[in-house]
Amino acid sequence: MAGPSDTVALIADVPFFGGLTEKTRKAVVSEGKEIAFKAGDMAVGESGTGVGFYLVLDGKVEVRKGAKVLATLEKGQFFGEMSVIDGQPRSADVVAVAPTRCWVLPSWSFAGLVQAHPEVALPMLKELVKRLRAAQSSPTS
Ligand code: CMP
Numbered sequence: 001m002a003g004p005s006d007t008v009a010l011i012a013d014v015p016f017f018g019g020l021t022e023k024t025r026k027a028v029v030s031e032g033k034e035i036a037f038k039a040g041d042m043a044v045g046e047s048g049t050g051v052g053f054y055l056v057l058d059g060k061v062e063v064r065k066g067a068k069v070l071a072t073l074e075k076g077q078f079f080g081e082m083s084v085i086d087g088q089p090r091s092a093d094v095v096a097v098a099p100t101r102c103w104v105l106p107s108w109s110f111a112g113l114v115q116a117h118p119e120v121a122l123p124m125l126k127e128l129v130k131r132l133r134a135a136q137s138s139p140t141s
Contacts, residue, residue: 007034007103010057014076015127019119028113032105037061037096043079044094050083052104059100064093071131072097081124084110 008029011017017025034057037043043054043061055078063071063079070092073079079094084107105113114121 007057010075011055011103014055015123016055016076016078016120018123020117024117028105028117029103031109031113032103035102035104037100037102039096039098039100041096041100042093043096043100043102044090044092046091046093047089050080050087050090051107052080053084053107053110054078054080054094054102054104057101057103059096060098061094061100061102062097064095065091071134078124078127080104081110081128083107 008022008026011025011029012022017028020028032055035043037059044050044052046065056073056075058075061073061079062069063073073094080090082088083090
């Protein structure tokens with residue numbers, strides 16, 4: 001299991017944290033915790049209450065809505081932001097499809113992070129727009 005300094009190194013090249021100094025990254029990393037999933041584990045369940053923002057450190061997860069796979073997320077990508085932002089139930093299941101490590105930030109720390117370091121919001125917004133465009137162009141079923 002990687003310790004906090006490994007986690008700092010792992011997230012150093014993640015766009016989400018790209019604008020932060022190493023000192024800030026260390027401080028932010030200490031507010032979250034690392035969590036490991038086996039293939040088949042559900043990280044987040046649809047309709048559950050969201051209390052965490054997840055960043056994939058390594059491995060792979062699928063975002064699923066019923067039988068449909070909405071997205072596959074890997075190192076450097078995030079999930080769980082929707083419920084953390086609006087307090088609504090989780091919009092989809094997120095299931096590990098390989099051994100996966102995530103860094104999880106509680107929702108109360110997420111709000112503080114964005115307020116203290118608004119530069120983290122821009123890469124996140126870009127990713128959200130990308131997902132919205134992909135959802136718009138995928139056929140409905
Ligand atoms: P949340 O609703 O908190 O929990 C489920 C997560 O799945 C959601 O946040 C997003 O992070 C992710 N998610 C939902 N829909 C999509 C999508 N169309 N593409 C990529 N990720 C998604």
